[in-house]
Amino acid sequence: MYTEKVMDHFSNPRNVGELKDYDAVGEVGNAACGDIMRIYLKIEDDIIKDVSFKTFGCGAAIATSSIATELIKNKHVDVALELTNKAVIEALDGLPPAKIHCSVLAEEAVKEAIADYKKKQGIIIETHNQCDDCCRD
Amino acid sequence: MNSKNIYLDHGATTKVNDEVLKEMIPWFSNNYGNPSSIYSLGRKSKEVIENSRLIVANALNSKESEIYFTSCGTESNNWALKGICNAYKKKGNHIITTNIEHHSILHTLKYLEKQGFLVTYVPVEKNGIVSVEKIKKAIRKDTILITVMYANNEIGTIQPIKEIGKLSKEFDILFHTDAIQAAGTINIDVDDLNVDLLSISAHKFYGPKGVGALFVRRGIRIDNLLHGGAQEKTRRAATENIANIVGLAMALKIAVNNIEKYNKHIKKLRDLTAKLVIEQIPETIINGDMNNRLPGNINFAFRYIEGEGLLLFLDINKIFASSGSACTSGSLDPSHVLLAIGLPHEIAHGSLRLTYGWDNSEEDVYIVVNELKEIVKRLRDMSPLYDK
Numbered sequence: 001m002y003t004e005k006v007m008d009h010f011s012n013p014r015n016v017g018e019l020k021d022y023d024a025v026g027e028v029g030n031a032a033c034g035d036i037m038r039i040y041l042k043i044e045d046d047i048i049k050d051v052s053f054k055t056f057g058c059g060a061a062i063a064t065s066s067i068a069t070e071l072i073k074n075k076h077v078d079v080a081l082e083l084t085n086k087a088v089i090e091a092l093d094g095l096p097p098a099k100i101h102c103s104v105l106a107e108e109a110v111k112e113a114i115a116d117y118k119k120k121q122g123i124i125i126e127t128h129n130q131c132d133d134c135c136r137d
Numbered sequence: 138m139n140s141k142n143i144y145l146d147h148g149a150t151t152k153v154n155d156e157v158l159k160e161m162i163p164w165f166s167n168n169y170g171n172p173s174s175i176y177s178l179g180r181k182s183k184e185v186i187e188n189s190r191l192i193v194a195n196a197l198n199s200k201e202s203e204i205y206f207t208s209c210g211t212e213s214n215n216w217a218l219k220g221i222c223n224a225y226k227k228k229g230n231h232i233i234t235t236n237i238e239h240h241s242i243l244h245t246l247k248y249l250e251k252q253g254f255l256v257t258y259v260p261v262e263k264n265g266i267v268s269v270e271k272i273k274k275a276i277r278k279d280t281i282l283i284t285v286m287y288a289n290n291e292i293g294t295i296q297p298i299k300e301i302g303k304l305s306k307e308f309d310i311l312f313h314t315d316a317i318q319a320a321g322t323i324n325i326d327v328d329d330l331n332v333d334l335l336s337i338s339a340h341k342f343y344g345p346k347g348v349g350a351l352f353v354r355r356g357i358r359i360d361n362l363l364h365g366g367a368q369e370k371t372r373r374a375a376t377e378n379i380a381n382i383v384g385l386a387m388a389l390k391i392a393v394n395n396i397e398k399y400n401k402h403i404k405k406l407r408d409l410t411a412k413l414v415i416e417q418i419p420e421t422i423i424n425g426d427m428n429n430r431l432p433g434n435i436n437f438a439f440r441y442i443e444g445e446g447l448l449l450f451l452d453i454n455k456i457f458a459s460s461g462s463a464c465t466s467g468s469l470d471p472s473h474v475l476l477a478i479g480l481p482h483e484i485a486h487g488s489l490r491l492t493y494g495w496d497n498s499e500e501d502v503y504i505v506v507n508e509l510k511e512i513v514k515r516l517r518d519m520s521p522l523y524d525k
Contacts, residue, residue: 010446011453016519031483031522034443034471038521054521056483058445062519 002059003093009063014070015052022052024120026112028129029105035061037109039069043117046077053109060099064106067091072110081114081125083107104130143456143501147341147403147433148290148318148492154343157387161345164380172377173368182379189386193350196393197335198326205351205369206382210317210338211241212362213351216373217313217334218245220359221282222254225311229279232256233310235267235296236477238286242315243473246284255279264426265294265478273304282311287319287335291474291490292425293434295323302331311357317341317349321392322400322431333357337389339381343495344388348381403433403493406502410491411435413506418513424475424488433493438480441523442487442516450512456505459490483522 002010019040029035035057042050051073053065068088072080085103089095095103108129115125153161164185170178172186187201194201207213222232234246236258246256257275261267267285283305288295298314305312313334316325321342327335335352339345353359359372366374392399414421414437424436439447444460451458470476471485480488491505517523 007449010449013519027521031486032481034482034486036521054519056441056520056522057443059449061443062446 001096002063003095005067005091005093006060006063006095009066009092010059013053013062013066015050015066015073016054017052018054019050019052024113024117026109026114026116026127028108028112029057029061031056034058035102035105037061037065037105039065039109039113041113041117043077048072048075048077048080057102057105058099060095060102061105063092064088064095064102065109068106068110077114077117080110083110101130141455143505144496145456145458145491145493145501145505147494148293148431148490149459150340150346151343151494152496153340153345153384154388154391156391157344157384160387161380161384164383168379172379173366182377186377186379186382189382192386192390196325196389197337197352198328199352200355202370203327203352203355205353205373206377206385207349207351207373208347208375208378210315210336210341210349213336213338213349214239214241214315214317215245216351216359216362217336217353218242218249218282218284220362221311221313221334221357222249222252223360224358225281226254229277229281230254231277231280233272233275233280233283234258235285236260237265237267237289237291237294237474238284239290239315239317242284242286261294261477263479264429265289265292265424265474266426266429267296267301269297269300269304272301276304276308276310280308280310282313284313284315287314287316287323287325288431289425289474290318291472292436292478293318293431293492294425295319295429295431298332299330305333306331318431320389322396322403322433324393324396327352327354334359339385339388342388342392345381345384348378348385350385399495400432402495403497406493406497406499407433407435407491409499409502410493410506413502414509417506417510421513422480422484424478424480431492434490435492436488436490438475438484439487439489439513439517440484441520442513444486444488446516447487447489447509447512450515451505451508454508454512456508460488 022040023043024041027038038054040052051069055065085107088103111127115127170182172183190201190204193204259271311333317338320337333354338349363374420440422438475485
């Protein structure tokens with residue numbers, strides 16, 4: 001069902017937990033849907049110096065969170081903002097069709113966290129949470 | 138890491154009993170005659186099917202002529218509902234059921250609703266058991282059928298079938314029970330239960346996959362699901378799956394003969410699991426009534442985590458279990474059964490079902506509980522819902 005890469009990131013997730021002294025945080029998903037992703041960022045001079053995540057969700061949700069943190073670490077926030085769910089899927093060597101939404105969540109969580117950082121600088125970025133459209137409590 | 142496979146999913150399927158398999162083999166090879174053929178090779182097949190029917194009839198306390206072999210439990214359930222509704226539609230078009238039935242009942246009822254039948258889904262109580270009083274209140278003048286499962290596949294709760302049977306007799310309504318999870322661990326007597334139709338499936342009690350049976354009480358009309366031959370007294374066309382029928386009968390006979398020993402064994406393991414898990418893993422809920430429950434079934438909800446991760450980590454540790462979680466089925470909704478007993482979505486997502494069988498031992502229980510303790514902690518440490 002899952003690629004080796006997904007299983008690796010699920011069973012040995014990178015950058016898991018809450019960052020101390022984080023500068024920004026973003027959360028997407030909702031518990032009713034069965035997925036919540038939260039991303040913490042430590043940023044210096046617009047560079048993501050450190051990143052971590054906490055995720056409630058299936059194996060794919062944990063794996064996409066983990067790989068997303070790797071993909072944006074040490075990147076400029078504007079570069080990280082361009083992370084797509086497609087890039088997340090490719091980095092994991094693919095996801096089952098039913099789990100594509102997990103890669104979208106990872107993209108959205110990164111954007112949400114960066115939007116939180118930008119907001120503190122007075123810049124508003126539009127974000128989207130796919131679960132707002134699909135799930136109700 | 139745990140070195141051997143531990144199978145804790147006997148509610149999903151069981152392995153074929155060695156004795157059963159031995160009995161089945163000749164009916165694949167030497168005795169391959171078509172039971173409808175007139176010569177001796179065919180007659181031999183016919184004879185073993187009738188012997189098997191007698192064994193099943195004895196196990197359920199029915200008459201031989203009331204037992205029909207099918208290809209699986211799903212077919213038995215489909216046939217019972219569609220066959221009765223079509224045969225009795227002039228009498229009425231209302232059906233009563235519960236909201237925790239298996240999908241082979243619920244999806245068939247959805248299909249029948251599209252054909253114009255009306256269905257009342259009586260909600261179960263918080264303990265996972267339906268109230269007979271609520272079934273009674275749902276009865277209308279045009280009710281032709283009540284269908285209620287004997288025991289639930291996810292949470293193992295046993296329904297008051299005898300009481301519903303009495304009710305259906307009193308109101309002259311046909312009564313079907315899906316006994317697929319119950320057969321093999323609950324003694325079934327169709328007369329005592331007052332059921333008119335009852336479904337079973339062999340692979341749930343150490344028989345082969347691909348064979349089931351439907352009990353249809355004498356005198357009840359039922360439309361065919363399959364047309365094209367005179368098999369099963371013209372009610373189910375298809376060349377009989379002889380080896381599987383032999384396997385079903387043999388497996389049921391062995392199960393019935395060992396029922397007390399089996400239940401004692403699996404109940405001991407189940408009760409130990411429940412005790413250890415509740416003692417050692419905080420914020421854990423047991424889903425479903427603990428008294429009226431299949432002896433080998435336990436269903437937990439671990440708060441703050443999602444079931445699929447749990448199953449994947451168990452699988453890495455060679456422990457095979459199942460969950461009522463959304464992600465295992467690829468849909469976003471968690472189990473309809475867990476929602477029916479009132480669990481909120483986020484808790485229903487973190488459920489785990491363990492179902493014990495013959496091959497399990499106390500050692501398995503200790504291994505599983507230890508693994509569970511670690512896995513649940515690991516997933517909770519990752520969970521944004523668990524800020525502790």
